[in-house]
Amino acid sequence: MPSLPPAETHTRPSPHLIGGGGYGALLVALVVGLVVALVAGISIGTVTLPVKEVWSVVGHHLGFLSAAPTKVQDQIVWDFRTPRVLLAAVVGAALSVAGACLQVLGRNALADPYVLGVSSGASFGAVLVLAYGTGVSGGLSVTGAAFVAAMLTLFVVFVLAQRGGRVGPSRLVLAGVAVSYLATAGTSFVQLYTRPAELRGLMFWILGSFASASWGDLGVPTVVIAVTAAWLLVRARSLNVMSTGDDSASALGVDVNRFRIELLIISSLLTACAVAVAGGIGFVGLMVPHACRFLVGPDHRRLLPVALLTGASFMVVVDLLARVVDRPNELPVGIFTAAVGAPFFLVLMRRSGATR
Amino acid sequence: MNVTLDGITVTIDGAEIVGDVSVEIRSGEMHGVVGSNGSGKSTLLRCLYRALRPASGRALIDGDDIWRQLTARQAAQRRAIVPQDSSIDFDFSVRETVSMGRAPHQRLLERNSATDTEIIDDALDTVAMTTFGARLVSTLSGGERQRVLLARALAQQAPVLVLDEPTNHLDIRAQLELLELVRSLPTTTIAALHDLDHAASLCDTVTVLAHGRVVASGPPDEVLTPDVIAQVFGVRAHVGTHPLTGRPHITVATRPDEPASDTDRTTEP
Numbered sequence: 045m046p047s048l049p050p051a052e053t054h055t056r057p058s059p060h061l062i063g064g065g066g067y068g069a070l071l072v073a074l075v076v077g078l079v080v081a082l083v084a085g086i087s088i089g090t091v092t093l094p095v096k097e098v099w100s101v102v103g104h105h106l107g108f109l110s111a112a113p114t115k116v117q118d119q120i121v122w123d124f125r126t127p128r129v130l131l132a133a134v135v136g137a138a139l140s141v142a143g144a145c146l147q148v149l150g151r152n153a154l155a156d157p158y159v160l161g162v163s164s165g166a167s168f169g170a171v172l173v174l175a176y177g178t179g180v181s182g183g184l185s186v187t188g189a190a191f192v193a194a195m196l197t198l199f200v201v202f203v204l205a206q207r208g209g210r211v212g213p214s215r216l217v218l219a220g221v222a223v224s225y226l227a228t229a230g231t232s233f234v235q236l237y238t239r240p241a242e243l244r245g246l247m248f249w250i251l252g253s254f255a256s257a258s259w260g261d262l263g264v265p266t267v268v269i270a271v272t273a274a275w276l277l278v279r280a281r282s283l284n285v286m287s288t289g290d291d292s293a294s295a296l297g298v299d300v301n302r303f304r305i306e307l308l309i310i311s312s313l314l315t316a317c318a319v320a321v322a323g324g325i326g327f328v329g330l331m332v333p334h335a336c337r338f339l340v341g342p343d344h345r346r347l348l349p350v351a352l353l354t355g356a357s358f359m360v361v362v363d364l365l366a367r368v369v370d371r372p373n374e375l376p377v378g379i380f381t382a383a384v385g386a387p388f389f390l391v392l393m394r395r396s397g398a399t400r
Numbered sequence: 401m402n403v404t405l406d407g408i409t410v411t412i413d414g415a416e417i418v419g420d421v422s423v424e425i426r427s428g429e430m431h432g433v434v435g436s437n438g439s440g441k442s443t444l445l446r447c448l449y450r451a452l453r454p455a456s457g458r459a460l461i462d463g464d465d466i467w468r469q470l471t472a473r474q475a476a477q478r479r480a481i482v483p484q485d486s487s488i489d490f491d492f493s494v495r496e497t498v499s500m501g502r503a504p505h506q507r508l509l510e511r512n513s514a515t516d517t518e519i520i521d522d523a524l525d526t527v528a529m530t531t532f533g534a535r536l537v538s539t540l541s542g543g544e545r546q547r548v549l550l551a552r553a554l555a556q557q558a559p560v561l562v563l564d565e566p567t568n569h570l571d572i573r574a575q576l577e578l579l580e581l582v583r584s585l586p587t588t589t590i591a592a593l594h595d596l597d598h599a600a601s602l603c604d605t606v607t608v609l610a611h612g613r614v615v616a617s618g619p620p621d622e623v624l625t626p627d628v629i630a631q632v633f634g635v636r637a638h639v640g641t642h643p644l645t646g647r648p649h650i651t652v653a654t655r656p657d658e659p660a661s662d663t664d665r666t667t668e669p
Contacts, residue, residue: 059534281503284492294472300451
């Protein structure tokens with residue numbers, strides 16, 4: 045009788061940079077990293093305040109400290125910095141998860157919130173209201189118009205991409221790209237006829253910024269990212285199966301067309317929420333999921349928590365840089381997402397065992 | 401479990417790809433589907449994947465219509481598939497890929513149990529890929545990848561197995577080994593096959609398709625006759641007995657009166 049191969053140990057070898065054993069430690073590190081980023085983001089800003097005073101304001105609002113802060117300090121820390129930093133985290137998480145979702149949906153490594161045209165559509169909606177007032181949107185605010193435009197864009201792309209009720213992944217991407225160009229053309233046209241004073245506001249939507257964040261902006265995106273991330277984690281196995289091809293997914297018991305529509309709705313909700321409050325921020329949705337895949341592999345049960353936390357921390361850090369690099373001026377966050385992210389991404393890409 | 405294809409017609413963009421195909425496969429049999437490129441083999445099988453919905457007709461597994469009476473998940477518990485398109489876009493490891501075979505049996509959020517792990521180990525062992533568990537599928541050769549997809553199907557532990565040209569990309573020895581392995585499984589097996597000799601020597605029954613329609617169906621010695629082969633593939637055939645195995649054996653040659661390129665061969669869709 046041939047001898048059996050030696051029994052495998054509990055922790056099986058993994059081809060991914062961070063295998064089974066290191067995963068828990070990675071999650072802890074990412075949570076700690078996010079907390080550190082949030083603390084730094086609130087402590088440091090365009091206006092220099094003593095760190096102790098910053099946190100006494102936060103402590104006061106959370107009910108730990110009774111000493112009331114001065115009005116100016118209170119405004120800077122509690123009305124501007126804190127919601128801004130939290131919003132950056134929520135938007136980073138939303139874009140990153142939306143990207144992971146879209147890359148499976150389009151089965152295309154280049155898929156991200158821009159591919160479906162959702163970001164461009166939202167920007168166009170926002171820019172219309174910024175340039176011509178709420179009259180053009182039937183009374184919708186800038187944020188509201190961005191959200192509605194994002195969902196409308198999705199609907200149009202979806203209708204264009206389907207044929208006989210079936211949505212082909214390449215048609216979906218092509219339709220998204222074409223509609224995206226159309227919306228971008230509209231945005232550029234409006235821009236040319238805008239008074240210089242309003243141009244800065246328009247640039248907000250095109251390059252993205254958290255400068256106007258308020259507590260009111262936080263609610264909807266927070267709920268959306270929490271609900272959709274939970275839903276995606278529950279369906280993580282279907283996401284895995286789906287990323288190996290339609291026939292394989294059908295073979296393994298996934299109702300492909302229905303699941304694709306669900307993913308489409310989820311990723312556009314996430315993108316619409318993010319773009320509506322922060323404008324068009326590129327790179328995160330495309331690169332963060334890829335970087336995380338290089339680290340932990342493509343299994344969505346492992347990938348999604350890592351992508352969510354990484355996207356959140358990354359965006360907080362990038363927003364902090366945008367505020368402090370050219371103090372007291374602020375730079376658009378979109379410049380830094382790529383400047384900071386690309387080198388990290390390239391290092392990971394070179395080091396991972398992935399061949400594609 | 402027996403499989404019945406009952407009057408299956410598939411139209412894609414208005415064109416009829418498969419027309420009124422009826423085939424009955426008895427439990428435990430190995431059934432081969434042969435035909436030229438574009439004859440509708442893959443399209444017919446994709447109805448069993450639940451990837452293509454037939455315009456009319458029914459695909460039944462053990463009497464239940466996989467489109468109308470079974471959910472996607474229930475269908476996946478009854479039939480496993482080795483698809484032809486084995487492109488895998490993301491870098492899953494061999495083990496992760498084979499684990500996916502357990503998906504139809506697991507509840508939401510359920511992790512691999514000890515039984516699942518055992519089944520996955522067995523599947524890897526059966527296709528002799530145990531030591532490849534930690535490799536990325538994208539780094540494997542075509543033949544190794546095919547074995548991983550077979551292991552994934554084995555891990556599904558379904559009573560019906562569907563294979564779409566499983567010997568593509570394989571060298572001669574690997575082709576025979578894979579088919580012998582499939583032949584030895586207790587499943588009801590349906591395979592689209594390119595090689596007439598494989599169909600003749602390994603299948604219990606064979607269906608010959610041309611232009612999406614059944615030309616002949618039944619035991620290989622009745623179906624794969626020189627006449628049928630000449631009509632469908634445009635080649636001369638000699639059907640004999642393999643001197644080494646004693647099984648039916650088909651050798652083919654082009655017609656002497658016409659060059660190979662003039663044969664009735666439909667092009668790839």
